Amino acid sequence: xxxxxxxxxxxxxxxxxxNDAVYYGKQVANNTGGKCIAMxxxxxxxxxxxxxxxVDLVIHDGAEKFDAFDSVQHxxxxxxxxxxxxxxxxxIADTANGKSIAGRVAIxxxxxxxxxxxxxxxxxxxxxxSRTVFSGKAIAKxxxxxxxxxxxxxxxxxxxxxxxxxxxxxxxxxxxxxAMVKVLAQExxxxxVPLPEAELVVSAGRGMKGPENWGIIEDLAHTLGATTACxxxxxxxxxxxxxxxxxxxxVAIRPNLYIAIxxxxxxxxxxxxxxxxxxxxxxxxxxxxFFKAADYGVVGDLFEVVPRLTEALKKYxxxxx
Amino acid sequence: MNPYDEWYALVRAIELVEQNGGKVTxxxxxxxxxxxxxxxxxxxGADNAxxxxxxxxxxxxxxxxxxxxxxxxxxxxxxxxxxTIDFNGSEVGAMIAALLDMPFVSYASHLEYADGKxxxxxxxxxxxxxxxxxxxxxxxxxxxxxxxxxxxxKGIMMSKSKPLEVMTPLSGNHPRVKVDGFETPPAKSGxxxxxxxxxxxxxxxxxxxxxVI
Numbered sequence: 001x002x003x004x005x006x007x008x009x010x011x012x013x014x015x016x017x018x019n020d021a022v023y024y025g026k027q028v029a030n031n032t033g034g035k036c037i038a039m040x041x042x043x044x045x046x047x048x049x050x051x052x053x054x055v056d057l058v059i060h061d062g063a064e065k066f067d068a069f070d071s072v073q074h075x076x077x078x079x080x081x082x083x084x085x086x087x088x089x090x091x092i093a094d095t096a097n098g099k100s101i102a103g104r105v106a107i108x109x110x111x112x113x114x115x116x117x118x119x120x121x122x123x124x125x126x127x128x129x130s131r132t133v134f135s136g137k138a139i140a141k142x143x144x145x146x147x148x149x150x151x152x153x154x155x156x157x158x159x160x161x162x163x164x165x166x167x168x169x170x171x172x173x174x175x176x177x178x179a180m181v182k183v184l185a186q187e188x189x190x191x192x193v194p195l196p197e198a199e200l201v202v203s204a205g206r207g208m209k210g211p212e213n214w215g216i217i218e219d220l221a222h223t224l225g226a227t228t229a230c231x232x233x234x235x236x237x238x239x240x241x242x243x244x245x246x247x248x249x250x251v252a253i254r255p256n257l258y259i260a261i262x263x264x265x266x267x268x269x270x271x272x273x274x275x276x277x278x279x280x281x282x283x284x285x286x287x288x289x290f291f292k293a294a295d296y297g298v299v300g301d302l303f304e305v306v307p308r309l310t311e312a313l314k315k316y317x318x319x320x321x
Numbered sequence: 322m323n324p325y326d327e328w329y330a331l332v333r334a335i336e337l338v339e340q341n342g343g344k345v346t347x348x349x350x351x352x353x354x355x356x357x358x359x360x361x362x363x364x365x366g367a368d369n370a371x372x373x374x375x376x377x378x379x380x381x382x383x384x385x386x387x388x389x390x391x392x393x394x395x396x397x398x399x400x401x402x403x404x405t406i407d408f409n410g411s412e413v414g415a416m417i418a419a420l421l422d423m424p425f426v427s428y429a430s431h432l433e434y435a436d437g438k439x440x441x442x443x444x445x446x447x448x449x450x451x452x453x454x455x456x457x458x459x460x461x462x463x464x465x466x467x468x469x470x471x472x473x474x475k476g477i478m479m480s481k482s483k484p485l486e487v488m489t490p491l492s493g494n495h496p497r498v499k500v501d502g503f504e505t506p507p508a509k510s511g512x513x514x515x516x517x518x519x520x521x522x523x524x525x526x527x528x529x530x531x532x533v534i
Binding site: 069070071072075095096099100101102103107108110111113115116128130132133134135136137138139140142144145146180182184185187188194195196199200224243248249250252256257278281291293294295296297298301304308309311312313315316 | 379384409430440454455458498501504505509531533
């Protein structure tokens with residue numbers, strides 16, 4: 001089966017989520033006897049770099065109109081590429097833009113869609129995939145009923161292996177209608193791994209007492225190379241920006257390490273974070289419900305424990321670098 | 322109703338109609354057990370409701386039914402919630418937009434309307450993107466789009482007499498994916514407590530045992 005990856009670009013390159021999607025596609029292509037093809041749109045410096053994760057061919061349309069995201073334009077191009085190259089499986093990274101086109105692509109290809117796939121396929125023939133449901137309390141196994149298939153891959157769910165390889169690049173010019181959604185502006189944090197694909201996350205809650213105390217959280221995150229997050233009351237009180245809010249109504253994350261500081265662990269918060277591989281909870285209240293979901297717990301005053309942890313990490317880093 | 326549908330999508334739609342005129346229609350795909358939820362939407366302020374009498378198994382079935390209903394009617398904006406809170410698929414909105422050949426704006430957390438133009442903030446990784454749409458479109462609602470409204474007694478009384486039309490589903494609308502069983506994720510082995518004085522031990526465990534640093 002030929003597989004097509006939607007290689008969403010950012011800042012002229014590709015995010016980690018795309019490398020994972022490519023690697024996933026390569027495993028399917030290898031196991032079903034097909035090619036792994038990627039489609040990149042807009043300004044990208046080096047599309048052939050996707051070869052490192054297994055792409056055989058990159059179809060690239062570098063037209064500037066694609067730099068501003070319009071779900072209709074991007075879908076049209078992706079569907080065209082899938083048809084041109086006889087790809088029965090389209091893999092899309094589970095990002096804000098990826099989710100915006102997945103349903104559209106599925107309809108246009110008359111394909112079944114499974115979102116937020118969390119692991120390599122359970123079987124290749126027939127293709128069966130899995131995803132977590134009910135706030136991480138269960139794993140559902142899915143079977144496609146259609147010849148064409150579309151899936152989105154949850155962030156940080158597989159480990160992509162890198163090879164020393166470049167992909168062939170084929171220049172393409174897709175015929176798409178004018179954008180109906182006009183992008184006026186973007187306001188995003190620069191230089192930080194976005195939460196949905198972060199491997200390490202340091203998160204803090206009301207136990208911090210006020211926004212002026214966040215220095216110790218930022219120090220810890222910086223030392224660890226982690227992305228910062230927060231609980232809902234913290235975002236609602238404007239102590240931290242809205243996009244840092246993890247939980248049921250915020251961002252759902254699945255990092256390798258989640259350090260929760262001064263967060264009691266309400267069920268709505270756990271729903272967004274309990275797919276984390278390892279959870280560390282730091283809280284002065286030994287009865288905090290979060291400890292039940294944790295792998296490691298520290299009962300203590302966060303204003304003492306957090307700086308101590310940062311120092312211990314610095315010591316570890318200097319010994320191991 | 323999940324909070325994305327109720328607090329954000331429904332309430333923002335009602336606000337738009339209160340300010341600019343028009344009508345809010347609520348549509349749901351499900352069995353008669355959904356009627357009580359639909360009545361709540363009417364109590365909050367929707368004008369009329371439609372239920373497609375069907376137990377859908379996947380998002381494409383729901384989207385096909387909603388698009389089929391909307392196709393022949395003149396809706397300016399189709400509001401969906403950003404995702405369900407059990408499967409979190411976030412699939413139906415984009416599918417409806419595709420079926421109706423309309424633009425789609427996902428994860429809207431703020432919406433302004435003036436002179437036939439919609440300006441919307443949509444949540445993206447690490448921030449927001451501000452976009453403009455000048456035509457009929459489909460939107461998925463995220464936190465922040467509106468404030469929750471609790472139905473008052475007058476609304477509840479009025480909801481009982483508002484129209485709720487029950488329609489039969491399309492023929493041949495089959496699911497395109499099927500769930501073939503559930504598994505329980507591997508259980509946590511229980512929390513290991515670390516002495517708060519000894520953070521070197523925590524770092525050691527994260528490195529040697531959990532292997533995450």
